[in-house]
Amino acid sequence: MGADxxxxxxxxxxxxxxxxxxxxxxxMKLLLIEDEPELAGEIINYLSGHGFRCEWAxxxxxxxxxxxxxEYDSILLDLMLPDGSGFKVLKELKNxxxxxxxxxxSAKESIENIVEGLQSxxxxxxxxxxHLPELLARIQALIRRKNFTGSNSLQFNEIxxxxxxxxxxxxxxxxxxxxxxxDLLLFLVGNKRRVLSKQAIAxxxxxxxxxxxxxYDFVYAHIKNLKRKLSxxxxxxxxxxxxxxxxxxxA
Amino acid sequence: MAGMxxxxxxxxxxxxxxxxxxxxxxxxPAFYYFTxxxxxxxxxxxxxxxxxxxxxxxxxxxxxxxxxxxxxxxxDVKIEPKNPLMNKEQFSVETYPxxxxxxxxxxxxxRAPIIIEGRxxxxxxxxxxxxxxxxxxxxxxxxxxxxxxxxxxxxxxxxNYAFRLWKPFYExxxxxxxxxxxxxxxxxxxxxxxxxxxxxxxVAEKLISRNVAIFESQKEFIExxxxxxxxxxxxxxxxxxxxxQLQPLTDKEAVALESLSxxxxxxxxxxxxxxxxxxxxxxxxxxxxxxxxxxxxGEHIEFLKEQATTDKIEIEVDLKDAVQVNxxxxxxxxxxxxxxxxxxxxxxxxGKIRVSLSGNVLTxxxxxxxxxxxxxxxxxxxxxxxxxxxxxxLGLAIAKKIADINHWDLQYQFxxxxxxxxxxx
Numbered sequence: 001m002g003a004d005x006x007x008x009x010x011x012x013x014x015x016x017x018x019x020x021x022x023x024x025x026x027x028m029k030l031l032l033i034e035d036e037p038e039l040a041g042e043i044i045n046y047l048s049g050h051g052f053r054c055e056w057a058x059x060x061x062x063x064x065x066x067x068x069x070x071e072y073d074s075i076l077l078d079l080m081l082p083d084g085s086g087f088k089v090l091k092e093l094k095n096x097x098x099x100x101x102x103x104x105x106s107a108k109e110s111i112e113n114i115v116e117g118l119q120s121x122x123x124x125x126x127x128x129x130x131h132l133p134e135l136l137a138r139i140q141a142l143i144r145r146k147n148f149t150g151s152n153s154l155q156f157n158e159i160x161x162x163x164x165x166x167x168x169x170x171x172x173x174x175x176x177x178x179x180x181x182x183d184l185l186l187f188l189v190g191n192k193r194r195v196l197s198k199q200a201i202a203x204x205x206x207x208x209x210x211x212x213x214x215x216y217d218f219v220y221a222h223i224k225n226l227k228r229k230l231s232x233x234x235x236x237x238x239x240x241x242x243x244x245x246x247x248x249x250x251a
Numbered sequence: 252m253a254g255m256x257x258x259x260x261x262x263x264x265x266x267x268x269x270x271x272x273x274x275x276x277x278x279x280p281a282f283y284y285f286t287x288x289x290x291x292x293x294x295x296x297x298x299x300x301x302x303x304x305x306x307x308x309x310x311x312x313x314x315x316x317x318x319x320x321x322x323x324x325x326x327d328v329k330i331e332p333k334n335p336l337m338n339k340e341q342f343s344v345e346t347y348p349x350x351x352x353x354x355x356x357x358x359x360x361x362r363a364p365i366i367i368e369g370r371x372x373x374x375x376x377x378x379x380x381x382x383x384x385x386x387x388x389x390x391x392x393x394x395x396x397x398x399x400x401x402x403x404x405x406x407x408x409x410x411n412y413a414f415r416l417w418k419p420f421y422e423x424x425x426x427x428x429x430x431x432x433x434x435x436x437x438x439x440x441x442x443x444x445x446x447x448x449x450x451x452x453x454v455a456e457k458l459i460s461r462n463v464a465i466f467e468s469q470k471e472f473i474e475x476x477x478x479x480x481x482x483x484x485x486x487x488x489x490x491x492x493x494x495x496q497l498q499p500l501t502d503k504e505a506v507a508l509e510s511l512s513x514x515x516x517x518x519x520x521x522x523x524x525x526x527x528x529x530x531x532x533x534x535x536x537x538x539x540x541x542x543x544x545x546x547x548x549g550e551h552i553e554f555l556k557e558q559a560t561t562d563k564i565e566i567e568v569d570l571k572d573a574v575q576v577n578x579x580x581x582x583x584x585x586x587x588x589x590x591x592x593x594x595x596x597x598x599x600x601x602g603k604i605r606v607s608l609s610g611n612v613l614t615x616x617x618x619x620x621x622x623x624x625x626x627x628x629x630x631x632x633x634x635x636x637x638x639x640x641x642x643x644x645l646g647l648a649i650a651k652k653i654a655d656i657n658h659w660d661l662q663y664q665f666x667x668x669x670x671x672x673x674x675x676x
Contacts, residue, residue, distance in 0.1 A: 042489035244505030
């Protein structure tokens, strides 16, 4: 009993404090508002491997209830719910002056919808269908923005990534990466231990220009360059090729 | 054909004019001929009357010695010496000098054989035709003026009355011309008191409303289908992303997953483009701003160059002018990116792309198959020639649609073994 009390009253605030300044290292609480159970299942499956504890609300009523009672680090919001529009959740969050980061995951991708969503307090917008690694990268980016604490950096063994200055060091040796190589590194590290398809990587790297993509071959060129630069600086070879599918950051 | 086409009223008017002119040409000589003929007949009657008068009242007591005196006192009935060729009455038209006015005047002349005291003579009688010819000309003039008046009247009636009569028809025609099925401009037909036009209006309205209904339901269907597809596509994508994590996969499984993933990416893109097309049909992009086409191209060309390195395709860029256009930026971007992607997709390894922007024309040239593409189906949806080729067959259709919405001119040419697409903003 004594040990339990000790953890509850003394350690927990400490742990929470620790969580807040190093959000990537610990379990994040995430609310998924999505009416399609199959999709929700897959999202939860993918995210839970990356330190997220996901709660699922399958309709608007459920979502509003959860939002009112609990605090989340991030909310994934589908706009088209069986019992109403997801915009109501955004309104409710505003009313309660909550500052949870919200990513809209919607089937509707009209400009008006995106603009309205972002104006109503959403932080990002992802159109269905999307790649799960892309969703994870967006959530991580959102949480980093929300938990801004001055030194916004990411450490993976001997590799350190400064997200503000976009500097990458391997064992304190600074390496020069192009913008795409930097994005690629961040995407791989963020989705570590996960197999990423060429398509997911290509679409992530091309961003708004994904429609201009003619083939996924350019991914290979970027991977090759990144691997070379990391190994030249003395880094371990974490990027593994997965036959037929893509690549994986081996941790 | 177009050159031959005429307005309905002009056609009617032309028919009237041709008919009137023909009538004039045919009837005027006939009128002249018959008037003159009747007139000669009148003269002939008068001359015969004189002959009979002479025969009845003078001939019985007439002597050869009287001839000289008779001829001196009578100007219009004279006795001439016999003509051996003449054995019956002869009429003719001859001219004689007018002593008073010093010119020649036409006369109708009768020569008839007579016998005076057993010897052959010829009776010569004449009547002046001058007065009567004047009458013929006056009548001709009157006739012509009546005909002319008739013609002017017909022209006036056609111009004014017929135009007013046909006005409802032209109104319906204009409304139909203004009508565009993908624009929501209401069609407003005025009713007409004339039964045929009333019917025309009814038929046109019915036809339009039926077409609009079909178009709307088709649009709605595409939109719904696209949205309904989105969730299953999202589920498939998510399942696939999770399937990749089931390591280790056998080579066979990996290859199957890879092709599944490629197919799904293609499906996603088709779906996205279909959605875009359906939204273009609805004219959803009303927000406009001043857009620099050069700026817009710059970013895309960088990405294109990155893509082109794999196939060693050389890209030549010559953006002379900024080309400021007031339009929806998103649409302009999609148009440019679709054309650029097209130039890369249908290129050959080691080929070339040339992008130039000058004046208000964007030109994108690329090497590719050494034959012209069929221009008539090039911009149609899913009209690609080779079904297994990389393109989806929607990019150019979307580009064309965007160009049409903004009234830009998108053209295709094949010159010097290069496929050339040009947009005139």
